[in-house]
Amino acid sequence: MRNLIICSLALAFVAFSLTEAATTTSSPPPTHYTPKPPRCPYPSDVITFLPFDGDCTKYWECYKGNSYLYQCPGGLWWHQTISVCDHPGDYCAQN
Numbered sequence: 001m002r003n004l005i006i007c008s009l010a011l012a013f014v015a016f017s018l019t020e021a022a023t024t025t026s027s028p029p030p031t032h033y034t035p036k037p038p039r040c041p042y043p044s045d046v047i048t049f050l051p052f053d054g055d056c057t058k059y060w061e062c063y064k065g066n067s068y069l070y071q072c073p074g075g076l077w078w079h080q081t082i083s084v085c086d087h088p089g090d091y092c093a094q095n
Contacts, residue, residue, distance in 0.1 A: 037067035049083045056092035059085075 038050050042065025052058035052069065059078035061068045072078055072085035079086035 035069065037069070038062070040065050040067045049078075049080070051078055051080045051092070054094065056088070056094050 035052070038060050040050075040060075040062030041048055044062070044064060048062040050060040050062060050067075052060060056077040057072045059070055059072070059080075061070060075088070076085035077088045077092050079089075079091055081091060
């Protein structure tokens, strides 16, 4: 009988610990921002580039009415005038 009580107490302790851990370590689910894509020219067989509003490191590529979001590599900004990722400069104003 004594062993049964000890096992029951141990089981209750483990169950309580797991419940406590689950309630204290839970966090809200991450929120994902999905930007609204631009209106791309259609029909068009020409690739068109558009800047991403509010973030100089991103840009849109449009082809046949579809838009694709891209990120410039390591510290570069999208330079709309020359349609390439370039070193940061006064050609882009971040919001």
